[in-house]
Amino acid sequence: SRSHPSQSEDVQSLWQKDRDHFIHPFTDFSLFHEQGCDLITDSDGIYVEDAYGHRYIDGIAGLWCVNVGHGRGEIGQAMADQATRMAYFSTFNNLSNAPAAELAAKLAELAPAHLNHVFYSCGGSAANDATIRLVHYYFNRVGKPHKKRILSRNNAYHGTTYLAASLTGIKSNNWDFDTLDHLVTHLSEANLYRRPEDMSEADYCDSLVSELEETIERIGADNIAAFIAEPIMGAGGVLVAPDGYHARMQAVCRANDILYIADEVVTGFGRLGHFFASEAVFDTQPDIINVAKGLSSGYAPLGATLISDELYEVLSTPQGPGGVLSTGFTYSGHPVSCAAALKNIEIIEREGICDNVRETGPYLERRLKTLAHHETVGDIRGSHFMLCIENVADKTSKALLPVEARVGDRVAFEAQQRGLIIRPVGHLNIVSPPLIWDRDVVDRVVDILDESLAATSQTLKDDGYL
Numbered sequence: 297s298r299s300h301p302s303q304s305e306d307v308q309s310l311w312q313k314d315r316d317h318f319i320h321p322f323t324d325f326s327l328f329h330e331q332g333c334d335l336i337t338d339s340d341g342i343y344v345e346d347a348y349g350h351r352y353i354d355g356i357a358g359l360w361c362v363n364v365g366h367g368r369g370e371i372g373q374a375m376a377d378q379a380t381r382m383a384y385f386s387t388f389n390n391l392s393n394a395p396a397a398e399l400a401a402k403l404a405e406l407a408p409a410h411l412n413h414v415f416y417s418c419g420g421s422a423a424n425d426a427t428i429r430l431v432h433y434y435f436n437r438v439g440k441p442h443k444k445r446i447l448s449r450n451n452a453y454h455g456t457t458y459l460a461a462s463l464t465g466i467k468s469n470n471w472d473f474d475t476l477d478h479l480v481t482h483l484s485e486a487n488l489y490r491r492p493e494d495m496s497e498a499d500y501c502d503s504l505v506s507e508l509e510e511t512i513e514r515i516g517a518d519n520i521a522a523f524i525a526e527p528i529m530g531a532g533g534v535l536v537a538p539d540g541y542h543a544r545m546q547a548v549c550r551a552n553d554i555l556y557i558a559d560e561v562v563t564g565f566g567r568l569g570h571f572f573a574s575e576a577v578f579d580t581q582p583d584i585i586n587v588a589k590g591l592s593s594g595y596a597p598l599g600a601t602l603i604s605d606e607l608y609e610v611l612s613t614p615q616g617p618g619g620v621l622s623t624g625f626t627y628s629g630h631p632v633s634c635a636a637a638l639k640n641i642e643i644i645e646r647e648g649i650c651d652n653v654r655e656t657g658p659y660l661e662r663r664l665k666t667l668a669h670h671e672t673v674g675d676i677r678g679s680h681f682m683l684c685i686e687n688v689a690d691k692t693s694k695a696l697l698p699v700e701a702r703v704g705d706r707v708a709f710e711a712q713q714r715g716l717i718i719r720p721v722g723h724l725n726i727v728s729p730p731l732i733w734d735r736d737v738v739d740r741v742v743d744i745l746d747e748s749l750a751a752t753s754q755t756l757k758d759d760g761y762l
């Protein structure tokens with residue numbers, strides 16, 4: 297690794313400014329006050345570099361978003377061209393801009409056939425939040441104003457605006473935060489690893505579908521607007537549902553006039569080998585699909601809600617004379633973000649990035665699973681470029697290590713020492729790389745993780761946790 301000693305004073309000053317003034321999202325302040333943050337300053341392809349010139353393989357694509365990899369000059373150029381030509385103008389009141397129009401048409405072309413209309417936002421939380429408002433509005437407009445409740449799932453992650461945080465079912469995420477409980481009911485997540493002992497995958501799937509049916513029975517279909525689900529649960533632990541689960545859940549929703557919303561903020565734009573996973577991988581036809589992250593590969597903030605023809609017909613009919621669809625953001629359809637997304641999609645198509653994921657993804661899964669022999673590895677799961685290691689104290693009982701052991705942080709630290717950034721989430725470690733990894737990179741990453749897991753077991757022993 298390279299170092300820039302001449303810059304160390306500048307780095308120290310930045311570190312201090314950051315620690316004194318930047319309230320970081322999802323940050324444990326017991327560590328932050330002491331350690332502050334690592335400043336990531338440079339990037340190139342599959343790599344990022346910190347302020348001291350240490351280079352790391354990016355194992356998390358920024359935050360599951362830099363799908364085409366870092367340092368794509370042509371995306372930067374497309375953004376610069378748009379920013380200098382016309383950085384911003386309103387999309388309210390019958391005004392539009394070229395990139396927003398082009399992108400909406402491109403998304404309609406890529407999405408399942410019945411999803412032809414796009415509502416823009418600035419990210420995933422805002423897309424989910426806007427969706428629920430639109431869904432409520434829709435049911436008000438069709439004379440079903442009692443259909444308000446949204447079904448979500450325990451351990452779901454849908455963001456942190458007030459409404460998106462309420463949809464989120466990861467308990468620790470809402471620790472001492474309030475949620476809008478009158479609007480949301482959480483069902484069980486589909487967790488094959490921790491399903492009841494001695495239950496087959498098929499029986500487990502039946503039980504989850506029954507739970508949905510019983511919940512609808514209890515609350516009343518007349519009071520339920522929608523069911524929202526990530527095709528593979530991401531931040532909640534990369535949970536892959538049993539075969540057929542999503543299609544069966546959707547069928548029950550459809551039979552009860554409950555809209556089906558797929559949150560494809562992570563699974564969209566290639567991570568599972570397709571632009572959209574809902575239909576291609578999970579055989580579902582959602583009424584609404586939400587995307588963000590990989591839509592622009594993180595080069596600019598952007599979210600989009602893809603809406604069916606059927607819903608659009610209602611949303612696009614005014615309430616009455618003077619009626620307006622009064623929802624949206626100053627930055628809905630931001631020209632610079634849309635220009636970034638268009639170039640990003642062009643790259644995904646031109647370079648066959650979905651093909652690479654379908655080719656290299658199964659190899660990554662297979663190679664990662666060779667790490668299962670490590671003492672603390674309870675489960676390795678996921679699909680294609682969306683994977684996770686679940687660390688445990690005891691493989692048989694699946695008991696967890698105490699929170700204070702910070703096992704996820706330990707593995708991530710060991711990996712970072714060896715040149716790889718992966719993401720700790722409690723006792724989990726997530727691997728969600730840029731979609732341009734090839735087999736050589738996978739082999740290097742698996743070697744690093746092999747060493748990192750061995751080193752982690754050792755430090756856990758040294759500290760009396762194992």
Ligand code: PLP
Pocket residue numbers: 418419420421422424453454455456526530531559560561562588589
């Ligand atoms: N939905 C899912 C499935 C996500 O994983 C995330 C972010 O990780 C969000 C929504 C929220 O997106 P954002 O952070 O862009 O608001």
